[in-house]
Amino acid sequence: MSLTGLCQVCEAATASHACDRCGRAVCDDHWDERARACSGCAAGRG
Ligand SMILES: [Zn+2]
Ligand SMILES: [Zn+2]
Incomplete structure (x- = not known):
């Protein structure tokens, strides 16, 4: 990718x-290092 x-x-x-x-x-700004996912996924969506 x-x-x-x-x-x-x-x-x-x-x-x-x-x-x-x-x-x-x-x-x-849209990366959550703790979740190792984007802000959308880190928020529980998807
Ligand atoms: Zn961004
Ligand atoms: Zn994502």
């Missing part, structure tokens, strides 16, 4: 993580 491009949540910052649960590329 490539991490080039923008965060697929905010589409404003460069993506630096890839969520294993939903496959989205997300920026630091």
Whole structure:
């Protein structure tokens, strides 16, 4: 999986993580390090 491009949540910052649960590329602001998932998955969705 490539991490080039923008965060697929905010589409404003460069993506630096890839969520294993939903496959989205997300920026630091939308990454939950504890859950090791994007903010959406870490919140219990999906
Ligand atoms: Zn973002
Ligand atoms: Zn996710």
